[in-house]
Amino acid sequence: MIIRPITSADQERLLLIEEELHDNAWxxxxxxxxxxxNSKVAISLLAEQAGDIVAYLLATEDQHVKGNLIVLRxxxxxxxxxxxxxxILIAALKDLAVQKEKNAIWIDxxxxxxxxxxxxxxxxxxxxxxxxxxxxx
Numbered sequence: 001m002i003i004r005p006i007t008s009a010d011q012e013r014l015l016l017i018e019e020e021l022h023d024n025a026w027x028x029x030x031x032x033x034x035x036x037x038n039s040k041v042a043i044s045l046l047a048e049q050a051g052d053i054v055a056y057l058l059a060t061e062d063q064h065v066k067g068n069l070i071v072l073r074x075x076x077x078x079x080x081x082x083x084x085x086x087x088i089l090i091a092a093l094k095d096l097a098v099q100k101e102k103n104a105i106w107i108d109x110x111x112x113x114x115x116x117x118x119x120x121x122x123x124x125x126x127x128x129x130x131x132x133x134x135x136x137x
Contacts, residue, residue: 001085003092006044006056013053014046017077033058043069045092047085053077055085059093062106069097071107090120094136104137 006014014033046056055076062068071093076086097105108128109117118124122134 001088002048003045003088004048006046006058010046010053010056014056014075017053017056017075020078021075042072043093043096045089047089049080054080055089057086057089057093059105061102065103067101067103069093069102069105071105074107086116087120094121104135107134108132109134 011033043059044056047054055074057074058072059069060072062070074086074089093105096102105122106125107117107122108131110131114124114132114134117134120136122136125133125135127133
């Protein structure tokens with residue numbers, strides 16, 4: 001398995017992952033993906049297995065609280081869910097956050113994912129528009 005930054009050449013394959021997920025929580029995947037890939041403050045990572053993209057993560061620096069990262073999207077292809085790819089990408093993001101001397105990583109998640117992110121070291125910081133506001137610091 002390879003963890004690497006996302007390139008513009010990966011965009012179409014990432015949009016196919018979004019189609020596979022049929023996830024209405026991320027309403028404008030193409031626009032958001034393009035914005036993240038063109039942003040200088042974005043962090044993008046993907047997990048590739050035998051040349052196939054199995055998961056990806058997009059994060060950006062918080063515009064209001066410099067030094068914090070906000071996870072915009074963590075997506076794992078349905079056939080690869082439950083195999084640790086999301087955890088590996090989160091661990092890679094944590095390593096980058098430490099290297100770049102970031103203070104915290106924030107993510108909003110649904111109630112169903114609360115225990116998953118708690119296992120990744122995030123703590124509940126209250127309600128959000130998507131369910132729960134989680135932080136790792």
